Amino acid sequence: MNYGFIGTGLMGAPMVERLLKQNITPTIYNRTRSKTNELEKAGAIVADTPEELIKKSDTIIFMLSDFYALSESMFPNKKIDYTGKTVLQMSTIAPGENVILAERVVKNGGDYIEAPVLGSIPQIKAGELITIFGGTEEQFAKWGDFFKVFGEKVIYTGKLGSASSVKLALNHLIASLTAAFSLSLGYLREQNIDHNIFMDILRGSALYAPTFDKKLNNMLDGNFSNPNFPLKHMLKDVKLMLHEFGHSGLNTPQLEGVEEIIKNALEQGLGEKDYSSLYKGVHEK
């Protein structure tokens, strides 16, 4: 089996490292070639173009920003041939976007699996990434175990598109919990009330989520460097949620507020920073 991996960004690079550690030598491609240098030194083979990579691989993993990046890289020209090949699409995009890409891959002779993930760089390194698998039961029987290379938990959600719905529902909690915590923390700081008092009560209550402690120091210090999940991608996900949730007949004013908070932080130049920088969208001081 020849594996290809397109997109060696924050998530893709450690995922390729994991493949290498499991004695899988993938061919890799990244638009900005310099991001493949370290992986090449570690043993990966670098392709010059997506076409070259797709041609020589049987299984192609995509880990790119969004639908636009995927469309460009999955179909770099009209004649791209996926006969006998399988696409494992692991980026976070909308259910309908996965359906569009899948139809095109199948039309070009290939097989397509949707497999977004929960977890970030530390979870990849620890082999604890959770893969959410959307596709047929036959596809899951054939491919489910492969994703254990990234983490033991591979969860089957049902038909194509359903994994992305679950992923967006999970990311909704990341965005909304972070925004809610930012507002509480910002308010107490403006009142000059020791945040430790608040945290002590919170930690012992049913309202607590571990993510609050993970991001507390970032927010207190205003230090959002070394992102695992950049704020710009959280905005991309919130936009997908607003579209999806709205089309499901749900009222989304709370989420629209979160979008405004993120946009405010992005206007302060925080797009490449950790998503906890959305705190600055609430509390600008």
Ligand SMILES: NC(=O)c1ccc[n+]([C@@H]2O[C@H](COP(=O)([O-])OP(=O)(O)OC[C@H]3O[C@@H](n4cnc5c(N)ncnc54)[C@H](OP(=O)(O)O)[C@@H]3O)[C@@H](O)[C@H]2O)c1
């Ligand atoms: N980071 C996380 O914690 C996390 C967790 C779960 C899921 N995800 C999802 O995983 C995906 C990748 O995230 P990431 O954090 O690895 O992002 P990232 O570091 O920004 O990497 C994005 C990748 O997409 C490529 N790309 C962007 N636009 C492109 C285009 N028009 N044509 C070709 N390539 C393009 C980038 O290439 P360049 O290097 O040339 O820019 C890079 O390889 C996203 O869908 C994200 O939502 C992220």
